[in-house]
Amino acid sequence: MSTTESSSRSADKDPRQQVDRLLSGLRWRRLEEPLGFIKVLQWLFAIFAFGCCGSYSGETGATVRCNNEGKDVSSILALFGYPFRLNRVQYEMPLCEDEPTSKTLNLMGDFSAPAEFFVTLGIFSFFYTMAALIFYLRFHNLYTKNKRFPLVDFCVTVSFTFFWLVAAAAWGKGLTDVKGATRPSSLIAAMSVCHGDEAVCSAGATPSMGLANLSVLFGFINFFLWAGNCWFVFKETPWHGHGQGQGQGQDQDQGASPESAAEQGAVEKQ
Numbered sequence: 001m002s003t004t005e006s007s008s009r010s011a012d013k014d015p016r017q018q019v020d021r022l023l024s025g026l027r028w029r030r031l032e033e034p035l036g037f038i039k040v041l042q043w044l045f046a047i048f049a050f051g052c053c054g055s056y057s058g059e060t061g062a063t064v065r066c067n068n069e070g071k072d073v074s075s076i077l078a079l080f081g082y083p084f085r086l087n088r089v090q091y092e093m094p095l096c097e098d099e100p101t102s103k104t105l106n107l108m109g110d111f112s113a114p115a116e117f118f119v120t121l122g123i124f125s126f127f128y129t130m131a132a133l134i135f136y137l138r139f140h141n142l143y144t145k146n147k148r149f150p151l152v153d154f155c156v157t158v159s160f161t162f163f164w165l166v167a168a169a170a171w172g173k174g175l176t177d178v179k180g181a182t183r184p185s186s187l188i189a190a191m192s193v194c195h196g197d198e199a200v201c202s203a204g205a206t207p208s209m210g211l212a213n214l215s216v217l218f219g220f221i222n223f224f225l226w227a228g229n230c231w232f233v234f235k236e237t238p239w240h241g242h243g244q245g246q247g248q249g250q251d252q253d254q255g256a257s258p259e260s261a262a263e264q265g266a267v268e269k270q
Contacts, residue, residue: 035236036136038229043129045222050122052215053115053171057081060182061204064193066096075204078187082119083112084178093191096198105190109181114174118167118219125160125222143236150236157233161226168219175212182207 031037061077074094080086086107093103132153135143143149180186184203188194194201 031137034232035229036133038225038232039129039133039136042222042225042229043126043133045218045225046122046125046129049215049218049222050119050126052211052218053122054082054119056211056215058182058207058209058212059205060184060187060207062184062187062191062194063202063204064094064096064191065200065202066094067198067200068096076187076191077205078107078182080107080182080207082115084115084174085110085112086178086181091187093193094199096193107181108186108190109177111174111178111181114167114170118171118215121160121163121167122222125164128156128160147238150233151238154230154233154237157226157230161223161230164219164223164226168216168223171219172216175209175216178212179207179209 031040057079058081059077059079061075064074064076066074076091076093078089078091080089086109089107090104091107093105095101095103135149184206188201188203191201193199
């Protein structure tokens with residue numbers, strides 16, 4: 001019994017020891033440096049960006065009151081959300097006739113392209129920043145010694161900076177179009193029953209766009225974070241050190257040139 005207990009205890013200690021060794025090998029000071037701290041911010045704001053856009057849902061509506069006494073007030077409600085394919089959202093328009101009939105209509109517009117591009121970019125940014133943080137903390141010696149990794153990191157950072165600018169601007173324009181297509185006034189304008197004298201239409205539920213507006217804001221924040229991080233990643237590349245080495249060499253040549261000239265003058269006098 002004692003041998004089995006001791007073996008089980010040793011087996012329990014082995015995973016803990018492995019975790020302790022893994023955590024002890026991490027260079028946590030990287031998170032205090034701008035390179036690691038900005039990566040943490042990029043990781044968080046990437047979650048905020050694609051989370052706010054991908055989880056959005058809203059509703060718009062109107063009310064139709066037919067002038068016919070046999071008709072009651074009809075409430076129209078249309079639910080929409082990510083990926084904002086509004087042309088697939090259906091709602092029932094009442095017909096002010098003697099028979100209780102209705103007609104199925106769809107909202108106008110398909111704004112899935114900028115929304116899906118924005119969310120996809122946020123997901124890729126989330127995974128890349130998480131992988132970069134693991135690489136910074138665990139394989140920091142390899143990152144500093146092998147100059148290829150900083151170069152790849154710099155190129156990827158510049159690419160994400162450009163894509164975040166494009167995605168935030170495109171989704172901002174797409175969100176403006178979504179707001180225009182989901183206003184109750186747009187819903188009323190699309191219903192033919194509201195254009196005649198047979199019914200009175202009024203605005204119903206107005207969609208709340210607060211979460212969608214935040215997604216655009218987080219998109220531009222991600223752009224500024226990636227743009228600012230370009231400089232700190234560039235400092236890790238050999239391009240930055242090569243420029244400094246050339247500058248130091250020129251300074252040394254300029255500093256040594258007066259002395260060498262004086263020595264040559266003394267030799268000529270002798």
